[in-house]
Amino acid sequence: MSVLPAVLTWVVAACTTAIYLALGSVLESARLGQSPRGTAIVVLVVGALGLAVSAFAGPRLSLGAVGPRERERRDVLLDQMFRLGVAFRTQERSGRFVNTATDGVERAANYEATFRWPILASMTVPVIALVALGIAVDPVIALWLAVALPVIPLLVGGFQKAFRGVSGRYRMTSRRFSAQYLDAIQGLPTATAFTRARVKGAELARSAEDLRRQVMSLLARNQLVLLVIDSSFSLLMVTAAAGLAMARLRDGAITPGQAVAVVLVSTVLLEPLDRVGQFFYVGMGGRAAVREIDTVLAQHATVEDRPGVRVPESTSPTEALAFEHVDFAYPGGRPVLRDVSFTVPVGGRVALIGPSGSGKSTVAALVQAHLRPTAGTVRIAGHDATAVPTDWVRAQTAVVAQSTYLFTGSLADNLRLADPTADDERLWHVLAEANLADDVRRFPDGLATRVGERGLSLSGGQAQRLAVARALLKDTPILVLDEPTSQVDAASETALIEALDRAGQGRTVLLVAHRLSTVRGADQVLVLAEGQIVEQGPPDQLGSIDSYYARALDLSGIGGETR
Numbered sequence: 228m229s230v231l232p233a234v235l236t237w238v239v240a241a242c243t244t245a246i247y248l249a250l251g252s253v254l255e256s257a258r259l260g261q262s263p264r265g266t267a268i269v270v271l272v273v274g275a276l277g278l279a280v281s282a283f284a285g286p287r288l289s290l291g292a293v294g295p296r297e298r299e300r301r302d303v304l305l306d307q308m309f310r311l312g313v314a315f316r317t318q319e320r321s322g323r324f325v326n327t328a329t330d331g332v333e334r335a336a337n338y339e340a341t342f343r344w345p346i347l348a349s350m351t352v353p354v355i356a357l358v359a360l361g362i363a364v365d366p367v368i369a370l371w372l373a374v375a376l377p378v379i380p381l382l383v384g385g386f387q388k389a390f391r392g393v394s395g396r397y398r399m400t401s402r403r404f405s406a407q408y409l410d411a412i413q414g415l416p417t418a419t420a421f422t423r424a425r426v427k428g429a430e431l432a433r434s435a436e437d438l439r440r441q442v443m444s445l446l447a448r449n450q451l452v453l454l455v456i457d458s459s460f461s462l463l464m465v466t467a468a469a470g471l472a473m474a475r476l477r478d479g480a481i482t483p484g485q486a487v488a489v490v491l492v493s494t495v496l497l498e499p500l501d502r503v504g505q506f507f508y509v510g511m512g513g514r515a516a517v518r519e520i521d522t523v524l525a526q527h528a529t530v531e532d533r534p535g536v537r538v539p540e541s542t543s544p545t546e547a548l549a550f551e552h553v554d555f556a557y558p559g560g561r562p563v564l565r566d567v568s569f570t571v572p573v574g575g576r577v578a579l580i581g582p583s584g585s586g587k588s589t590v591a592a593l594v595q596a597h598l599r600p601t602a603g604t605v606r607i608a609g610h611d612a613t614a615v616p617t618d619w620v621r622a623q624t625a626v627v628a629q630s631t632y633l634f635t636g637s638l639a640d641n642l643r644l645a646d647p648t649a650d651d652e653r654l655w656h657v658l659a660e661a662n663l664a665d666d667v668r669r670f671p672d673g674l675a676t677r678v679g680e681r682g683l684s685l686s687g688g689q690a691q692r693l694a695v696a697r698a699l700l701k702d703t704p705i706l707v708l709d710e711p712t713s714q715v716d717a718a719s720e721t722a723l724i725e726a727l728d729r730a731g732q733g734r735t736v737l738l739v740a741h742r743l744s745t746v747r748g749a750d751q752v753l754v755l756a757e758g759q760i761v762e763q764g765p766p767d768q769l770g771s772i773d774s775y776y777a778r779a780l781d782l783s784g785i786g787g788e789t790r
Contacts, residue, residue, distance in 0.1 A: 231288045232341065233348035235281050240352040240495060242277035244359045245270050247491035251364070255484025296336040304328050304520060311528050312597060326405035327523065331516040338513020349499040356495040364485045364492075368471045372496065375464060400441045402519070404434045445512065461497050468493030530599050530617055538619050544609035547573045547705055547735035548594060553603035555589055555758075563589050564758045567603075569751075573704075576736040578746045578766070581755030587739045590755075591709045594737060596620040608704070625698035627727070629710040631690045633682030638667060639674040641682075641693060645701035653700065661696035661726040663689060688723055695726045706731055709739045 249270035253263045305328065353376050361369030411427050472486035481489070548571040555564040564586045571577045579587050592598045593605050596617040605612040612620050625645070633641050642654050654674055658664040666689055670676040682690045691711055698706060708727060728748060740746045746766055754762040 230344055232285065232292070233344040235285050235288065236345045236348035236352065236498075237355065238277060239281045239285075240349075240355050240498060241359075242274040242281070244356045244492055244495050246274040246278075247495070248359065248363045248488050249274065250491065251484040251486075251488025253484070254487055255482050258483060292340040293333075293336045296340055297332055300332045300336055300520065301328055304332065304523060307524050307526070310531075311526055312530060323402040323406040324523075325409065326402045327516075327519055330401065330405075331519050334513045334516040335520055338517060342513060346499065352498040353496040356492050360489065360492050364488055365475055365481050367480065368468075368475055368489055371471055372464075372468060372493065375467070375496070396441055400434075400438050404431075404438045407431060407434050461494075464496060465490065465493050530596055532616050533613065536614060536616050539608075539610050539615050542609060545572060546570050546606065546609060547575065548737060549604075549606040550590070550593075551604040551606065553593065553600045553605060555586075555593065555598065555601050562601075562758055564593075564600075567755075567758070567760055569753055569760060569763065571735055571737060571751075573735055574733070576731060576738065576748060576750045578738040578740045578749035578752045579755060580740050580746065580752060585755040586758040587755055588709060591626070591707050591737065591739055594705070594707055595624055595626060623703055624705045624707055625701040625703040626707045626709065627691070627694045627698050627711040627730075631682065631694040633678045633685070633690060633693065635678070635680050637672075637675045637677055638670075638693065641678060642674075642697055642700055645697045649700055654696075657696040657699040660699050660729050661692045662722040663692040663696055663726075666692075691723050692726050695723070695730050699730050704734060706734045706736045707739075708736060 249267040252267040253271070256263045256267070308324065308328075353373075357369045357373050357376075360372075407430065411431055469490050472481065472489040475481045475489075476483060476486045550567050550569050553564055553567045554562060556562045567586075567590070569577070579590060581587055589598065593600060593612075594607070596612055599613060607615070607620050607623055634644070639651070639654060642657070643649055646653075651674060655664060658667055667673060667676065676684075678684055678693075682693075685693065694711070708731075711723065711727060731748075738746070738749060740749075746752060749766055751763060752766050753760050
């Protein structure tokens with residue numbers, strides 16, 4: 228489908244050239260008082276039909292190609308986002324990516340369907356016209372006009388290069404505005420609470436005005452291109468063709484009718500520049516969008532499976548989780564973890580504590596294969612996490628994070644992310660295990676209750692207990708609890724801790740903790756400071772949680788403040 232617009236461009240050029248040549252023959256016959264030749268009439272009729280069919284089919288073929296190309300582009304872009312994983316999500320603003328995946332993909336698809344192939348085809352149109360002119364009228368005129376052909380691609384390339392920065396700035400401004408708009412909508416309750424809603428509205432208005440200026444700048448340059456084409460090169464080309472035709476007519480090499488045909492055919496030579504002028508806005512905006520999409524597609528995932536990795540055979544390991552001399556640092560950054568080693572036996576419960584920035588969440592990310600160690604080995608169920616598929620590693624772990632993300636939909640929809648085949652009976656069972664069943668029964672719609680965008684219709688405690696229920700439904704051997712009680716009040720904490728204790732029964736638990744209440748049931752406590760395990764042992768031997776932090780902060784050189 229993508230080459231059909233290019234084929235139609237050639238058909239239109241051939242038909243137009245043939246009509247102009249036949250018209251010259253008809254005019255010459257009229258000048259001589261003769262009847263038009265039959266072949267000329269046939270060419271006029273066939274050429275007109277060809278133009279009519281092309282005019283009818285062209286827009287429909289182009290628009291028909293846009294939809295499939297959009298879907299293809301969007302699927303590839305979303306696949307890449309999922310492949311890049313959590314690291315990409317933390318580096319890119321959601322609104323910017325949404326803009327790329329919607330408006331950017333639409334512009335790229337329009338560019339590829341209606342501009343790229345036709346402009347490439349139109350670059351060969353002058354060759355078709357000149358060959359026909361040389362055969363049917365005069366090769367000398369065709370050769371002289373061919374001298375101007377190299378100027379056409381130079382002008383097209385010059386326009387694109389000159390205005391590339393404008394289109395890039397427009398796309399960048401558009402993406403930034405989308406990100407700001409999404410942030411403003413999502414943060415509206417916070418902005419309102421701090422009486423900053425009007426200020427945020429003013430910021431959006433300024434960004435919208437900046438975007439409008441960028442669009443108008445692009446359109447102004449589009450008009451400039453049209454002016455340059457029409458007032459200079461087009462006029463010069465037609466004038467040169469008329470001059471050559473008059474000179475050859477005076478020499479007796481061509482007839483008056485053929486001279487008219489030369490002037491008419493010279494307008495076909497302008498097809499590449501005409502197309503640039505007509506579709507400049509689509510072309511430049513589309514090229515910027517394509518570059519933007521290609522930038523995302525060119526990124527490499529932080530975590531990728533090695534070639535040939537296979538799902539390991541089922542075994543009965545004694546260790547569920549082990550870190551062996553693990554180092555980790557982000558590219559270009561200082562070390563986050565240094566020589567971290569610990570082992571969690573099957574069914575064990577280990578708590579990891581330390582000040583903010585000590586590397587606790589990085590440990591949790593390594594366990595889930597969201598990151599790879601810079602050095603050392605992370606072992607899951609006795610297997611090197613880099614030697615098995617990442618999907619297998621993630622299938623061994625369920626996570627209850629400090630901030631639960633709930634998708635817009637029902638309670639049942641969010642639960643079934645863990646197991647799409649689960650029936651209502653299983654859903655009620657895990658809700659009961661998570662101390663949430665009674666709350667859900669009080670909801671008028673029960674399991675069909677809509678949670679709202681990002682779960683805003685639920686309380687913080689209910690959202691966290693729903694996350695526990697989801698983890699229970701996944702039913703994995705390893706449970707990662709990443710500060711799950713950090714954002715709930717004291718009243719909700721009791722029910723949540725009971726649910727977490729119940730969820731940990733019969734499972735290996737890695738607990739990233741900051742409250743004494745969640746550490747009490749741990750077999751071992753690991754104290755992290757500056758990316759290193761500085762102390763470890765049973766909770767009753769290490770003292771209170773305050774003493775853990777005091778030692779960790781002292782060893783971190785932070786004094787009385789967390790990082």
